[in-house]
Amino acid sequence: MDKIAIDATDKEIILATQAGLELVREPYKQVAQQLGLSTSAVLERMKAMLEGGVIRRIGVIPNHYALGYRSNGMTVWDIADDQILTLGQKIGNLPFVSHCYERPRHPPQWTYNLFAMVHAKTREGVEQQAAEIQTILGDNCRAHDILYSTRILKKTGLRFANQNDQNSKRE
Amino acid sequence: MDQIDRDIINALQGGFPITEHPFAQAGQGLELGEDDLIARIEAMLADNTLTRFGPLYNADTMGGAVTLCAMSVPEKDFEQVANMVNSFDEVAHNYERSHELNMWFVVGAGTRQEIDAVLHAIEQAAGLEVHDMPKTSEFFIGLRFEA
The missing domain is CATH 3.30.70.3460 (Alpha-Beta Plaits)
Structure with a gap:
């Protein structure tokens, strides 16, 4: 995805909204007042950030465990390098894939170059999703595996830090 | 969580409007008034059905x-x-x-x-x-x- 340039005002908007929008009738006006901007400036900048991919989307972010999606699998695939951009896009577009990346191989321990995180209500569901991915990849997939998380050891999340406050990037 | 909550989750995981009255606009498709939609989202955040509401940044x-x-x-x-x-x-x-x-x-x-x-x-x-x-x-x- 091509990146658009963001300036200092955009960064202020990001910092003011990354934890969420206020649940008021005019949430963007609230952001504008907080930052000393006009509402129309906030609206225009956020529209531009959405169109440019700085904002992936705006809306509700469900707790997938609360919705019953208790099984997640990191599916990993060894794809011919000259096919990965086309195939990666197809896999990323699947509705059950939450992250989809090309990453470097580390042979001999690690020969996979495409990572797709999938979410289902059961482990059987994860296996079905992996089978669906395998069908799409067909002969272009040389090997694959599914790594299940057996334990969360740490989960604090990435947060953008204010530039004056580099040490506060954790949740 | 009832059917209205499910409809909100299914409809609003993206596409929340960037307008002066976004809840009013988003509520139209769900046949909910802006205050009702706000209250529903508030309740789902409170009981942890939602982890967050707002923009998801890259x-x-x-x-x-x-x-x-x-x-x-x-x-x-x-x-x-x-x-x-x-x-x-x-x-x-x-x-x-x-x-x-x-x-x-x-x-x-x-x-x-x-x-x-x-x-x-x-x-x-x-x-x-x-x-x-x-x-x-x-x-x-x-x-x-x-x-």
Whole structure:
């Protein structure tokens, strides 16, 4: 995805909204007042950030465990390098894939170059999703595996830090 | 959670309007008034059905660096190595996974140099190789959870 340039005002908007929008009738006006901007400036900048991919989307972010999606699998695939951009896009577009990346191989321990995180209500569901991915990849997939998380050891999340406050990037 | 809550979750995982009265606009398709929609979202945040409401930003755009790392940690050392890895503020997530490479963690920092320093420190402390797998391409995400 091509990146658009963001300036200092955009960064202020990001910092003011990354934890969420206020649940008021005019949430963007609230952001504008907080930052000393006009509402129309906030609206225009956020529209531009959405169109440019700085904002992936705006809306509700469900707790997938609360919705019953208790099984997640990191599916990993060894794809011919000259096919990965086309195939990666197809896999990323699947509705059950939450992250989809090309990453470097580390042979001999690690020969996979495409990572797709999938979410289902059961482990059987994860296996079905992996089978669906395998069908799409067909002969272009040389090997694959599914790594299940057996334990969360740490989960604090990435947060953008204010530039004056580099040490506060954790949740 | 009732059918209206499900409809909100299914309809609003993206596409929340950027307008002066976005709740009024978003509520139209759901046949909900703006105050009702606000109250519903508020309640679902309070009972943890939703983790967040608002924009989801692309982590690349603030100029920071992120990588995914994997290590093969002997079982007898696992807890000790996990504690050591987790002690770094730059480590955002860490998961035990079912593979010979059994520890997978995400490292984020302001610059790639800072990440290199953290990975080096972890390798030294653990006496184990850290496989550094920064993404080389990212593919558009179509994820929607169905409620």
